[in-house]
Amino acid sequence: MFTGIIEELAIVHLLSRKGDSAELTLESRICYPGSKEGDSISVNGCCLTLVKKHKGILVFDISQETLRSCNLADLAQGERVNLERSLMQGGRLGGHFVTGHIDYAGRLLSKSVIGDFIEFSIDIPRNFKGFLAQKGSIAIDGVSLTVNSVSENSFKVMLIPYTLSCTTLRYKDKGSRLNIETDILAKYTHSLMSRNSANLSTHANISKDFLLKHGFI
Numbered sequence: 301m302f303t304g305i306i307e308e309l310a311i312v313h314l315l316s317r318k319g320d321s322a323e324l325t326l327e328s329r330i331c332y333p334g335s336k337e338g339d340s341i342s343v344n345g346c347c348l349t350l351v352k353k354h355k356g357i358l359v360f361d362i363s364q365e366t367l368r369s370c371n372l373a374d375l376a377q378g379e380r381v382n383l384e385r386s387l388m389q390g391g392r393l394g395g396h397f398v399t400g401h402i403d404y405a406g407r408l409l410s411k412s413v414i415g416d417f418i419e420f421s422i423d424i425p426r427n428f429k430g431f432l433a434q435k436g437s438i439a440i441d442g443v444s445l446t447v448n449s450v451s452e453n454s455f456k457v458m459l460i461p462y463t464l465s466c467t468t469l470r471y472k473d474k475g476s477r478l479n480i481e482t483d484i485l486a487k488y489t490h491s492l493m494s495r496n497s498a499n500l501s502t503h504a505n506i507s508k509d510f511l512l513k514h515g516f517i
Contacts, residue, residue: 301398306383309381310343324343324372325357327357328356341360342385346362346479348361348400402481404428406422411474420459424454434448438481443463
């Protein structure tokens with residue numbers, strides 16, 4: 301589990317293809333000392349397992365499914381990535397609960413300068429729109445952000461100067477692919493509501509017996 305608060309901009313040392321999978325090696329200064337093999341680390345929002353470390357280099361294996369569903373396959377040598385180690389028990393939760401399981405790679409539709417801020421408009425498939433709400437949380441390339449607005453096929457977020465200064469989002473331009481993870485609480489809520497919708501529709505008239513039967517009173 302992660303928080304969406306980025307610890308380091310690591311540098312891509314090499315992305316080696318191995319058939320349908322890949323091996324990613326990163327140059328790390330901040331996360332390297334406190335990490336050990338087997339740790340879960342968020343790389344651009346993707347939860348990856350650290351399989352090897354040596355002299356400032358972190359090595360990760362990337363599965364076929366991960367390559368298919370996120371933007372790690374687009375990485376080039378020398379490019380920077382957002383890095384965050386997993387949340388420690390008892391630590392502060394500065395952002396929101398982020399699992400590191402990417403929903404889809406969204407396209408940056410527009411990038412607008414508004415004073416010192418940057419507004420992103422990002423596309424969203426219809427099947428994920430139900431997980432977004434104005435003022436709700438979302439993780440973009442592993443960065444915890446607040447949804448400003450949701451329209452038919454897209455949503456907008458506002459990036460403050462601090463976020464721009466310490467994440468890779470400042471390098472993104474129109475057309476860039478971004479790893480999107482919607483809020484896990486919204487997913488569970490949507491799932492529960494979908495499963496119970498049929499039952500609820502048959503009880504349009506809520507009665508005391510209904511509330512007793514379902515444990516409300």
